[in-house]
Amino acid sequence: MPDLERSYRRLLRAYPRWYRRHRGLEILTTLLEAAEPGQVRPSRAEAAYLLVNGLRYRFVPPTRVGRIAAGLVSIWVAMVLSGVGALSIWMIANPQEPDLAAFSDELAGRPASSVSQLPGDDLLDMAYAYRTSGEFQSFTEEGWGAGRPAPIGQRRVYEQLSGTPTVLTDAYQRLTRTGWRTGPLSRGGADSEADASSPNRVFWAHKDGILLRVSAHDNQTVRTVSAYPIEPNGVPVGAAAGFVIGLIAVWQATTWMAQRAARTPPSTRRLILLLALPALIASGVNTLDNVLSMVPNPSTPWRPFAVEYIYPLANQTANPLTVTVITLTLIGSLSLIAGSTRISRTAPVSTATPTGDVAES
Numbered sequence: 001m002p003d004l005e006r007s008y009r010r011l012l013r014a015y016p017r018w019y020r021r022h023r024g025l026e027i028l029t030t031l032l033e034a035a036e037p038g039q040v041r042p043s044r045a046e047a048a049y050l051l052v053n054g055l056r057y058r059f060v061p062p063t064r065v066g067r068i069a070a071g072l073v074s075i076w077v078a079m080v081l082s083g084v085g086a087l088s089i090w091m092i093a094n095p096q097e098p099d100l101a102a103f104s105d106e107l108a109g110r111p112a113s114s115v116s117q118l119p120g121d122d123l124l125d126m127a128y129a130y131r132t133s134g135e136f137q138s139f140t141e142e143g144w145g146a147g148r149p150a151p152i153g154q155r156r157v158y159e160q161l162s163g164t165p166t167v168l169t170d171a172y173q174r175l176t177r178t179g180w181r182t183g184p185l186s187r188g189g190a191d192s193e194a195d196a197s198s199p200n201r202v203f204w205a206h207k208d209g210i211l212l213r214v215s216a217h218d219n220q221t222v223r224t225v226s227a228y229p230i231e232p233n234g235v236p237v238g239a240a241a242g243f244v245i246g247l248i249a250v251w252q253a254t255t256w257m258a259q260r261a262a263r264t265p266p267s268t269r270r271l272i273l274l275l276a277l278p279a280l281i282a283s284g285v286n287t288l289d290n291v292l293s294m295v296p297n298p299s300t301p302w303r304p305f306a307v308e309y310i311y312p313l314a315n316q317t318a319n320p321l322t323v324t325v326i327t328l329t330l331i332g333s334l335s336l337i338a339g340s341t342r343i344s345r346t347a348p349v350s351t352a353t354p355t356g357d358v359a360e361s
Contacts, residue, residue, distance in 0.1 A: 003040050003041065004032065004035060004039055004040055004041060004042070005028070005032060007041050007042050008028055008031050008032070008042060008050075009028065011042060011046075011047055011050040011051060011054075012024055012027065012028065012050060012054070013054075014050060014051045014053075014054025014055055014058070015050075015053075015054035015057055015058070016054075016057055016058050016256070016259070018259065018260075018263075019054075019057050031046065057259070058252060058255065059251065059252060059255055060255065061254070061255050061258035061259070062258060062259055062262045063258065063262060065273065066254075066255075066258030066261070066262065067258075068280075069254065069258065069276060069280055070251055070254035070255055070258060071251075072280050072283045072284050072287070073250060073254050073279070073280070073283050073326070074246070074247050074250040074251040074254060075247070075283075075287055076283035076284075076286060076287045076322070076326075077246045077247075077250040078242075078243045078244075078246035078247040078250065079243065079246075079287055079290050079291075079312040080246070080312050080313055080316055081242040081243065081245060081246030082239040082240070082242040082243035082246070082309065082312060083127075083239070083242070083309065083310050083311065083312040083313025083314065083315075083316075084242050084313055085238035085239050085240070085241050085242025085243070085245075086235045086236075086238050086239040086242070086306070086309035086310045086313075087123060087124070087127075087238075087310045087313055088238055088242075089232060089234045089235045089237070089238035090123060090232055090235055090238075090306065090307075090310065091123070092232075093232030093233070093234070093235075094232075095150050095152070095209070095229035095230065095231065095232055096229055097152045097153055097154070097229065098153055098154070098210045098227040098228065098229060100154070100210065100212075100225075100227045101115075101154070101156065104156050104225040104227065105156075107171050107174065107175075107214075107225065108156075108158040108171075108223055108225065110158060112156040112157060112158055113157050113158055113159040113160075114156075114157045114159075115154060115155070115156050115157075116154070116155045116157075117153075117154055117155075118151055118152050118153050118154070118155070118228075123310065123314075124310070124313065124314040124317050124318075125314070125318075126151065126152065126307065127307050127308070127310035127311050127313070127314035128311065128314035128315060128317070128318045130151050130305075130307050130308070130311075135149075135213055135226065136148075136149060136151060136305065139204060139213075141186075142183070142186050142202050142203070142204060142213075143183045143184040143185075143186040143203070143204070144183040144204035145183070146181070146183075146206055147206065147211065147230035147231065148230065148231045148305060148306070149211045149213075149228035149229075149230065149231065150228055150229045150230065150231040150232070150305075150306065150307065151228070151305070151307055152228065152229065153226065153227045153228035153229065154226070154227055155224060155225070155226040156224070156225045156226075157222065157223075157224050158222065158223045158224075158225070159221070159222050160221060160222075167216050167221075167223060168185065168201045168202075168203070168214065168215075168216040168223070169185070171214050171223070172185060172203055172214070175205045175212070175214075179207060180205040180206065180207045180212070181205065181206045181207065182203055182204070182205045182206075183203050183204040183205070184203065185201055185202075185203045186201070186202060186203065187200060187201060187202075200215055200216065200217045201215065201216050201217075202214065202215035202216075203215075206230070209229055209230050210227060210228070210229060210230075211227070211228045211229070211230055212225060212226070212227055213225070213226040213228075214226075231305060231306040231307070232306060235306035235309055235310075236304070236306070236309060238309075239309035257333065257334075257337070260337045261333070261337055264336070264337060264340040265340060268336055268337075268340050271336055272333050272336050272337070275329055275332045275333055275336070276329050276333060278325050278329065279325050279326045279328075279329035279330075282321065282322040282325045282326065283322060283326060285322075286315070286316075286319075286322040289315065290311060290312040290315055293311055293315065294308050294309075294311050294312075
């Protein structure tokens, strides 16, 4: 096989197989006939044209409707896979819920009056139910600039403590002496257990991957000790990787389906469009729900926490309607495409030609 023909065949692999089967031999023959005498390799212009045009057929749906459908489905799947990537990094890091009940009681000098537990057994349930608020969004205003708390842990409230200004200061100094890294004592926002008008004092402390938030209110007769693990690093990177992988893979898959659907009879195309309409609506609405649920009210201070990146996946497990609709649509559309008797499968014009069958190259 001449070098020029071999080079053209390699470039034609940029086109999808179905296109090479229909037009590959024609394009190859035209290129060879137009070649200059003695030419042994494609020109840069020819190579660029074949590569760009071939990738266009692979990645650009043939119609406006196809491009809209591919965009909606690809973005939805990419967001769900971003949740998969975020969950994978979180599970690898595996932050453990701290068990500091005895230490906290010793710090306060008495048993807790009440205890509230943040759910952490099921990561997807936690990611679906979690909303950033309160101390999770005020830690920087309270002087803490290190690791962020993961929303699993325990809050212990101690009431009717001695009403002296040293209640919080004593705890602060004790933690500092025992090796805890402490932030400054500051006037924080109101705790959920206290009146919003009550003066508060609060500080954060860190040791061995555990974050403590210690606050006092009601003239320092009530103390709250909250303990959390530090959220794992790398979760945003995992979410971004999942999003990019999903976007590229699903866009190509939906482009392939759109190309196949475009070669079916008009009646079949209308059925496919009618079948796909609920799935497109569901994917668009669910994507919007994911975005709005991950971003709280703009009037509140907000910083993205690692657990929020898991929400698009958690949303599907809690509300599987969108997944069901899209899956049924996919099955139905593929069945219609496969069952169409008028999909063009034109064979090469001549099997005796010396250029061979491009579709199999």
